[in-house]
Amino acid sequence: MRILITGGSGFLGASLARELLQLPAIHLEGKGTGPVTEVVLTDLVAPPADLQQDRRVRTVVGDLSQLLHTQALQLKGIDAVVHLAAAVSGECEANLDLGLQSNLQTSLNLLQAARHQAQQPVFVFASSVAVFGAPAGQSLPDSISDTHQPIPQSSYGIQKFMVEQLVTDFTRKGLVHGRNVRLMTVSVRPGKPNGAASSFLSGMFREPLAGQACTVPIPAHTRVALASTDKTMQGLLCALSTPTAQWGPSTAVNLPALTTTVGDMAQALKEVAGSDVAALLDWQVDPKVQAIVSGWPSQFDNDRAKSLGLVADTSVKSLIQSYATRHPHAITCTLTF
16 A cells, blocks of 8 residues: 655654554555555655655655646555645744645645546545634534534634535545544644644643743633544544545544643643643743634534544543653653653
8 A cells, every 4th residue: 555644754744654654454445455565755854764764665855736736746556645734823824825825725736636546545634623613702612513513713724624625525526535534732742842823732741841941822721622642643544544434424523632721731740740840831821822722622522533433532641641652752850650
């Protein structure tokens, strides 16, 4: 099986590539079951060294839209696409044109390339909970169901929802086997902060555990929906490998979420790493970030995900433990679970 991952050098893309390369075999709709023979990673930069050294990995570096336009990246023979590449929420709100080009036009170009393959490829699109929102003067329901109508309140959310609809339409027309999955905010992401409004939801663990301060830009009572890397990988692999008859409608699946508050996250950090580490959190409310993050839903019923065998993380401490297991060298303090 040959699988393309866009955004393949990023944290999620590289993590998914490693998961795929460890599988003895994978089922892909319309392709049957077989081993992963090639993983194609495309991104603006080269992937981590361990992936470059795997003979089954092929790297195509450059702007995705340009690579498709010049045909430097071709989808001939590709059995599945996992589309992770995107400009993030804060960037899209600050720069409309960047979001429209990176998130909407490039996604359409990728779908157009996928539709011309001899056999329908599986096309997994990583959407976001940012597709949900409430107009001014209204509020979200206490819990979001799989059938709740998205009403995005940010450029990023609108762009993600538009691509969901394109994937659904291409699937309806028999051009791809589309799978839209709405990812929760992944915590804890390794590495440096990015331009996402939700970046601090990883930083408030990652930085203190490395002995560094982190600014928390929203009030402690704010509720958020989180998922570990482990659970996010399970969701993406499920979308890739589940037969269409079991996957169900081509509308999006909300992946499972752990609902918590930012204050509870800080308390879990204190219990696991101690008061001195938790004291590295610097609470400074940023109204712009607060407006974006507090507009996202925090509670989901996830019936469809549960029917596919997917479950949420059990606690905030389990998020920290997952991170510590995957990235032990990024932690400079003693943890107690």
